[in-house]
Amino acid sequence: MSELDIKKFNRILSIYVQLQSRNWITAQQFANRYQVSTRTIYRDLKALENAGVPLYNEPGKGFALVEGYKIPPTIFTKEEALSFAIAEKLMAKYADKQLSFQFSSAMHKMKAVLRTTEKENVALIEDRYLIFDTTSSEPSTELLSVLLDSMVSKIQIEILYQKPGNNKADKRLLEPIGIFYEHNYWYFMAFCFLRNDYRQFRIDRVKGISKTVNHFETEHQSLECFLNKRKIETQKTTLVRIRAPKKMAHYFNWDRSSYGFVSEKVLKREVELTFETTIPLKYFARWFLMFSDDATIVEPLELKHIVADILQKAVEKI
Numbered sequence: 001m002s003e004l005d006i007k008k009f010n011r012i013l014s015i016y017v018q019l020q021s022r023n024w025i026t027a028q029q030f031a032n033r034y035q036v037s038t039r040t041i042y043r044d045l046k047a048l049e050n051a052g053v054p055l056y057n058e059p060g061k062g063f064a065l066v067e068g069y070k071i072p073p074t075i076f077t078k079e080e081a082l083s084f085a086i087a088e089k090l091m092a093k094y095a096d097k098q099l100s101f102q103f104s105s106a107m108h109k110m111k112a113v114l115r116t117t118e119k120e121n122v123a124l125i126e127d128r129y130l131i132f133d134t135t136s137s138e139p140s141t142e143l144l145s146v147l148l149d150s151m152v153s154k155i156q157i158e159i160l161y162q163k164p165g166n167n168k169a170d171k172r173l174l175e176p177i178g179i180f181y182e183h184n185y186w187y188f189m190a191f192c193f194l195r196n197d198y199r200q201f202r203i204d205r206v207k208g209i210s211k212t213v214n215h216f217e218t219e220h221q222s223l224e225c226f227l228n229k230r231k232i233e234t235q236k237t238t239l240v241r242i243r244a245p246k247k248m249a250h251y252f253n254w255d256r257s258s259y260g261f262v263s264e265k266v267l268k269r270e271v272e273l274t275f276e277t278t279i280p281l282k283y284f285a286r287w288f289l290m291f292s293d294d295a296t297i298v299e300p301l302e303l304k305h306i307v308a309d310i311l312q313k314a315v316e317k318i
């Protein structure tokens with residue numbers, strides 16, 4: 001058997017195991033995992049059918065094994081089943097690519113023997129638990145457990161949430177949709193009935209949490225959808241142009257990339273720096289103030305007003 005045939009055999013076997021690990025999976029998900037085309041995946045699935053494996057395809061859901069054609073289920077607690085999804089996410093983030101792939105393959109074999117309800121729970125958590133950074137301060141185990149259980153059971157929760165600068169925590173009724181780690185903090189996204197909108201909450205600011213008896217009122221989109229939307233919103237840029245004397249323009253080199261620096265143009269006596277910044281102008285203004293005794297703002301006018309307002313307030317306090 002050639003190396004190509006062995007690779008194909010291992011992929012088909014892995015697909016078979018993966019079909020047992022969750023109720024539905026699409027050809028595109030298979031293609032993404034094995035880095036092949038969907039056409040190749042359809043051929044692999046056809047090979048399974050030719051080998052006597054009964055497959056079922058439902059538009060919009062994907063492929064599944066016909067009910068009953070599965071490894072006898074092993075009894076796991078709900079918490080043990082959910083830990084599979086989280087362990088796989090952590091391994092994908094912290095381990096090297098090869099080890100992560102092998103661990104994922106092993107986890108698919110473990111998940112293949114779960115009962116139907118546990119598979120549904122694991123599949124749900126896999127889509128609602130994301131990790132972005134590589135350093136971590138662990139959230140409260142009890143709090144995390146309540147959040148995960150709420151998302152799986154679709155039961156509303158109540159929290160006591162203390163915002164920065166507030167001495168008292170506010171009560172919030174929420175429908176959580178996902179947990180993620182970003183910029184050294186754990187967060188969760190939820191629909192907040194107080195604000196009647198989706199909000200993200202920093203987990204270390206939650207001072208109390210409890211489940212209610214009320215079921216979710218809405219079928220929410222995935223966590224990834226909300227985070228992608230947020231990313232697009234924060235990527236909106238503002239064009240800023242600043243001019244500074246040649247003798248001091250090099251001072252702008254410090255940290256300018258963090259403020260969206262694009263290019264510089266050398267004029268007769270000055271250097272014009274162009275930024276496309278995603279940072280709110282009130283923060284850009286405070287950075288500019290370090291150079292404001294020599295530099296000038298060409299545009300936008302709003303930035304000039306913000307700088308002038310900051311300076312006016314500073315003068316009033318002298």
